[in-house]
Amino acid sequence: MTKAARRASWIRVRPEGLLVEPGGFYVDPTRAVERAVITHGHADHARPGHGTVAATAATLAIMRTRYGEMPFGSGQPLALGETITINGVKVWLAPAGHVLGSAQVVLEYKGERVVVSGDYKRRPDRTCTAFEPVPCDVFVTEATFGLPVFRHPPDEGEMAMLMHSRSLFPDRCHVIGTYSLGKAQRLISLIRAAGYDKPLYLHGALMPLCELYQAHGVDLGELLPATAGEKGKPRADLSGEIVLAPPSAIADRWARRLPDPVVAMASGWMRVKQRAKQGGVELPLVISDHADWDELLQTLDDVGAPEVWVTHGREEALVHAARKKGIEAKALRLLGYEEEG
Numbered sequence: 266m267t268k269a270a271r272r273a274s275w276i277r278v279r280p281e282g283l284l285v286e287p288g289g290f291y292v293d294p295t296r297a298v299e300r301a302v303i304t305h306g307h308a309d310h311a312r313p314g315h316g317t318v319a320a321t322a323a324t325l326a327i328m329r330t331r332y333g334e335m336p337f338g339s340g341q342p343l344a345l346g347e348t349i350t351i352n353g354v355k356v357w358l359a360p361a362g363h364v365l366g367s368a369q370v371v372l373e374y375k376g377e378r379v380v381v382s383g384d385y386k387r388r389p390d391r392t393c394t395a396f397e398p399v400p401c402d403v404f405v406t407e408a409t410f411g412l413p414v415f416r417h418p419p420d421e422g423e424m425a426m427l428m429h430s431r432s433l434f435p436d437r438c439h440v441i442g443t444y445s446l447g448k449a450q451r452l453i454s455l456i457r458a459a460g461y462d463k464p465l466y467l468h469g470a471l472m473p474l475c476e477l478y479q480a481h482g483v484d485l486g487e488l489l490p491a492t493a494g495e496k497g498k499p500r501a502d503l504s505g506e507i508v509l510a511p512p513s514a515i516a517d518r519w520a521r522r523l524p525d526p527v528v529a530m531a532s533g534w535m536r537v538k539q540r541a542k543q544g545g546v547e548l549p550l551v552i553s554d555h556a557d558w559d560e561l562l563q564t565l566d567d568v569g570a571p572e573v574w575v576t577h578g579r580e581e582a583l584v585h586a587a588r589k590k591g592i593e594a595k596a597l598r599l600l601g602y603e604e605e606g
Contacts, residue, residue, distance in 0.1 A: 273403045288354035304383025305367035323366025361385040362396030364447030381405040387560040398567035408578035409555040417557040423550045424459040438523045442512040442530040466491035468510035
């Protein structure tokens with residue numbers, strides 16, 4: 266057996282996910298387990314029902330917001346950089362730049378360091394801590410946008426498109442489909458950075474996590490419900506306003522009741538024109554919370570790992586590109602991880 270083949274032999278792929286054998290715990294397991302370390306709060310990585318969960322305090326709070334007060338037996342909050350030892354395995358968290366509380370899991374055992382990235386992005390984002398590359402022996406990376414076609418444009422240009430559309434159609438409501446965790450809050454931050462200081466109107470499904478972000482010190486400006494009520498407006502009165510809603514709602518009669526809506530969608534997948542067309546999206550906004558192709562390759566250079574494991578997404582293309590760089594690489598083919606819809 267070669268030296269490369271022996272790297273991180275103490276980590277195994279199981280039906281439940283990535284098992285750290287000597288530690289007796291999993292990283293982002295897709296099934297309920299006794300002990301888990303969680304990278305971030307998206308539902309495909311943070312499942313309910315685990316016994317003990319170690320994660321950042323923000324990720325634990327997100328899980329409680331989404332699943333109720335008891336989504337796991339007990340929570341172990343970890344600050345970024347704080348080290349714990351689980352059955353001889355050192356564990357610490359480094360920022361991933363994906364969403365509030367997101368972290369890479371750094372594992373150290375018998376002189377080897379393995380970094381499990383979880384989901385990550387390299388773009389600036391005022392709503393979460395920026396990604397930091399951690400040198401390691403094995404880098405376990407996502408590859409959601411792991412194809413050369415995926416090169417995300419500058420966020421400022423996408424916001425300029427939104428503001429230009431508002432100037433062209435000042436009486437129409439602009440409704441933007443956006444995921445509830447991370448994307449919605451980042452989109453709000455980008456809209457504010459573009460100079461828009463009016464209230465933004467939210468579908469009810471987006472409000473709890475926006476309130477959680479605000480409780481963690483992320484300023485999102487004035488947010489109001491997009492339905493009639495104590496503070497909201499009837500949908501018929503939202504002419505000229507910007508409304509944010511889950512992707513499922515913009516294809517639903519909920520959005521059709523808005524006044525002459527311009528239907529937009531904020532997602533890295535809007536680079537694929539056919540996806541926008543199939544979703545009835547009039548204004549596609551290419552805004553992603555994942556690294557694009559160039560950023561994935563840059564990250565491989567930054568961490569300097571001689572071996573890379575690709576966990577989900579477009580695995581084969583990134584494996585091929587890593588090998589061309591002289592890196593040992595393989596696809597883990599873990600199931601159950603997708604961009605949250």
